[in-house]
Amino acid sequence: MLRSLRVWAPGVTELRPFDPDKAPPAPLHLFTTWFAEAVEAGQPEPHTMSLATTDADGRPDARIVMLHGADADGWSFASHATSRKGRDLTARPYAALVFYWPVLGRQVRVRGTVAAAPSPESQADLHARSTGALAAALTGRQSEELASLEELREVSLAAWERARDNPAEPSPTWTLYRLRPDAVEFFQGEPERRHVRLEYRRTEFGWSRRLLWP
Numbered sequence: 437m438l439r440s441l442r443v444w445a446p447g448v449t450e451l452r453p454f455d456p457d458k459a460p461p462a463p464l465h466l467f468t469t470w471f472a473e474a475v476e477a478g479q480p481e482p483h484t485m486s487l488a489t490t491d492a493d494g495r496p497d498a499r500i501v502m503l504h505g506a507d508a509d510g511w512s513f514a515s516h517a518t519s520r521k522g523r524d525l526t527a528r529p530y531a532a533l534v535f536y537w538p539v540l541g542r543q544v545r546v547r548g549t550v551a552a553a554p555s556p557e558s559q560a561d562l563h564a565r566s567t568g569a570l571a572a573a574l575t576g577r578q579s580e581e582l583a584s585l586e587e588l589r590e591v592s593l594a595a596w597e598r599a600r601d602n603p604a605e606p607s608p609t610w611t612l613y614r615l616r617p618d619a620v621e622f623f624q625g626e627p628e629r630r631h632v633r634l635e636y637r638r639t640e641f642g643w644s645r646r647l648l649w650p
């Protein structure tokens with residue numbers, strides 16, 4: 437089965453030429469352009485990304501989270517500070533994000549230091565989202581062992597009710613995190629496998645750019 441599968445099948449993926457000489461001086465601008473192009477090209481869920489962290493012993497872990505924003509302050513996402521990833525970030529406030537947009541054969545990797553936003557900002561970010569997002573956050577206990585699906589159902593039903601009754605109910609452990617990048621890499625797939633990798637690195641004078649062998 438694996439051998440019958442194709443990456444970037446014609447008709448599914450459009451590999452556009454990417455000229456790194458015309459790339460903007462800062463990675464945020466290129467990310468914003470590529471993100472909008474992924475949306476326009478019909479990429480499902482382009483705002484989901486892998487978030488990699490390491491625990492206190494340096495052991496890595498990764499999971500999918502939603503992108504909450506990308507601006508001059510960094511790339512943001514939200515989760516419980518008490519979750520496994522939250523504990524990792526407390527122990528080692530450094531992370532990597534990976535976006536994969538297969539309809540355009542593009543990957544973006546972002547690495548840098550992570551800081552937690554002040555609680556009022558985290559709560560405001562949560563309350564600007566859907567009732568379901570608030571209910572999920574109010575359910576809490578993320579990454580703890582769950583005794584049964586029945587217990588989850590009971591706690592979740594109560595959380596949905598609280599979220600509907602009080603859309604401003606706080607979820608004390610819910611935290612908005614910002615990753616301030618020190619490196620951002622853009623990968624554009626190429627049909628002859630001469631993929632273009634453009635890496636931006638933060639320097640004391642701004643951003644430097646270099647190509648990487650694919």
Ligand SMILES: Cc1cc2nc3c(=O)[nH]c(=O)nc-3n(C[C@H](O)[C@H](O)[C@H](O)COP(=O)(O)O)c2cc1C
Nearest residue numbers: 484499500501502514515516519520521522578579
């Ligand atoms: C599409 C998708 C989006 C998700 N978005 C989030 C998110 O924004 N925040 C979050 O805490 N978990 C999110 N999750 C769940 C995480 O992948 C993960 O299961 C959870 O956060 C616990 O991770 P941890 O034990 O490493 O802390 C998402 C999962 C999927 C599949």
